[in-house]
Amino acid sequence: MPRGLHLLASSRRDRCRLLPQSNKRVVPGATVGRLPAYLQALTELSEAGSRRVASDELASVTGVRSAQLRKDLSYLGTYGVRGVGYDVSQLIDEITAELGLTQDWPVIIVGMGNMGRALAAYGGFGQRGFRIVALADDDPSIVGDVVQGLPVCRLADSLAANERLAIGVITTPADQAQQIADRLVEHGVQSILNFAAIALRVPDNVDVRRVDLSTELQILAFHAQRRDMAKGREGVG
Amino acid sequence: MPRGLHLLASSRRDRCRLLPQSNKRVVPGATVGRLPAYLQALTELSEAGSRRVASDELASVTGVRSAQLRKDLSYLGTYGVRGVGYDVSQLIDEITAELGLTQDWPVIIVGMGNMGRALAAYGGFGQRGFRIVALADDDPSIVGDVVQGLPVCRLADSLAANERLAIGVITTPADQAQQIADRLVEHGVQSILNFAAIALRVPDNVDVRRVDLSTELQILAFHAQRRDMAKGREGVG
DNA sequence: TTGTGTGAATCGATTCACAGCC
DNA sequence: GGCTGTGAATCGATTCACACAA
Structure with a gap:
């Protein structure tokens, strides 16, 4: 304040x-x-x-x-x-x-659904000091999968195996995102990239950025509607 | 003045x-x-x-x-x-x-790689007037796949089959994104959500929003570095 | 008494416009 | 002549603080 x-x-x-x-x-x-x-x-x-x-x-x-x-x-x-x-x-x-890209930023991705896999496969990730070191998911049917050469582990195991994690990427459903974030923060993660459709609550010393597809679409819809309204009014003066 | x-x-x-x-x-x-x-x-x-x-x-x-x-x-x-x-x-x-969510916004997703499939599967998409009506990809090994109940078509075919497309979502590699955008715009699409790592060039009447993973990570890294520097300086006064 | 609605103040980001240097 | 660096002006967004309605 x-x-x-x-x-x-x-x-x-x-x-x-x-x-x-x-x-x-x-x-x-x-x-x-x-x-x-x-x-x-x-x-x-x-x-x-x-x-x-x-x-x-x-x-x-x-x-x-x-x-x-x-x-x-x-x-x-x-x-x-x-x-x-x-x-x-x-x-x-x-x-x-x-931007701090000369440093090493170990990244964990939590949530190995479609989005998590897409991010794991995303080449630009490995660039510039960002290094995916862990893939986590607590769904037993997913644990053990190998994605992009890395095994998917339970979150607890991933955390135990990686002392230092700089950035956590959350791609779980919204209802799990908060507790995932809590566990990441407790483990010392101070930067979170959140793809879940929920506003995370974190301590002041933690930085969260949110990427929300639904929000982006709604903003586009707002502007599209304005365009349409303007066009409709055009002929009426 | x-x-x-x-x-x-x-x-x-x-x-x-x-x-x-x-x-x-x-x-x-x-x-x-x-x-x-x-x-x-x-x-x-x-x-x-x-x-x-x-x-x-x-x-x-x-x-x-x-x-x-x-x-x-x-x-x-x-x-x-x-x-x-x-x-x-x-x-x-x-x-x-x-926000214009009482209207119907037909959406096309172009690029059926990991990200495109993730978005197609994303539930929140179908909410609030957004309706995926076409999945496009020009890779012959992908064309014909069925994703979430919709067939993947070549972009030209998708456009031919869908007179009105309100929103185009681009998830192709960066080097194809611009020409995809051009074709969408030519077809009348005026709202584009761009996941490719490139700044699209479009006419004034077209609205583009960009979601870039790499940018988000770099912003997080910047703040993380600042935190670290602050912490390092702490003891030194 | 409570909690909205909103001018006014503040804060921040963008653009202008030009002095200064190559 | 060309292009940067930057005060000053402008524009936009946030916060304050309080009159006012229920």
């Missing part, structure tokens, strides 16, 4: 000076949400042989405005060259580091 | 008066994004037998603040009763109508 305390006065041009330690770069949440897209686009550019890129170009590829891109990147530091652009591979390195 | 003009603008309480037509209710995007969660919670309350609910309670279930919930609902109209709360079933009806 105590939110808006940080004035952090003065410090107008200290910015680029890179102070020894406490370099309080506060990257806004909205910016963090776009960094993966930039990284993705930069990786493609790099593979295509580009060594430099201008904000206009990178912005258009990722679907944002160039001013926004430049402001986003400015939160990471001053890596562009005026009149020239950005060095592709340097930018890749900076964003990779900013 | 002239900001401070509206001192004596009158029209303070006209608001509730519900003018004949042009009742410009502009529901903010952020609010639209929360309505599905409210609807979900209300449905559960209703099934549990509640007839009324206060903003405090509904807010706490859905994980928002009560002031926010009240403001969100106020965009839909004045449905609460001061000192009492909201009527659960009335609110369900209002939100359902606002």
Whole structure:
């Protein structure tokens, strides 16, 4: 609750000076949400042989405005060259580091239904420091299956076998999701990606992101309905 | 630009008066994004037998603040009763109508890999006006499979067989997603849910929402790294 | 007394527009 | 001349705080 305390006065041009330690770069949440897209686009550019890129170009590829891109990147530091652009591979390195992708993030997937299997098979998962180390499900008819080379275990066994789990992905039905989350949290998991259609309740120190198909569809339906209404009104003036 | 003009603008309480037509209710995007969660919670309350609910309670279930919930609902109209709360079933009806869930939204899923099959099997899909009418994939080894009672067809055939498709869900690999999107748009699809790891380029009249596992994980990693850094600094002051 | 509805204040994110550097 | 970096302006979303209806 105590939110808006940080004035952090003065410090107008200290910015680029890179102070020894406490370099309080506060990257806004909205910016963090776009960094993966930039990284993705930069990786493609790099593979295509580009060594430099201008904000206009990178912005258009990722679907944002160039001013926004430049402001986003400015939160990471001053890596562009005026009149020239950005060095592709340097930018890749900076964003990779900013997002913490140089570290190792062991992942457990809980719930080996269709969605869990799809995620386990998803190649992009293994990229960038994310490493699936455990697949769990308490359904006896599923325990023992081998998915993508990993055995499916009961959650208790998976936890016992993996001291450190950084990220838990929950793909169980909604009515089990909360107790799964509780057990993950108790085991020390502090990051949860929740595919179940329920708002999880977790302690403050745990970060949950939710992906909900049903929500996405409903948002699409809202906008579709608005379009239809606008079109219907069109002829009536 | 002239900001401070509206001192004596009158029209303070006209608001509730519900003018004949042009009742410009502009529901903010952020609010639209929360309505599905409210609807979900209300449905559960209703099934549990509640007839009324206060903003405090509904807010706490859905994980928002009560002031926010009240403001969100106020965009839909004045449905609460001061000192009492909201009527659960009335609110369900209002939100359902606002989101366009009283209409029929035929859905096509393109890409019958693991993710496509998971989505086809996902129960919540069939809820609330969303109706899967076609499953498409151009891989000959998949065409002809029957998934959840529906045959998998080539995209061209699926389109030919379904005049009206409201929503297209793309779960193909990234390198095919753009051309799939183009074909859907050409066929008249104006809402796309994109699971492929690429930013689709579509005309202005088409609405795309993207769900990207890799992005979600990277955002979690960013916050996890920040937590770790904070913890490391803890002892050092 | 209770709990909604909502202006006003605050907070955050985006866009503008241009100085500064290559 | 071209493109970044960034204050300032704008736009949008959240929270506060309280008048008011039941």
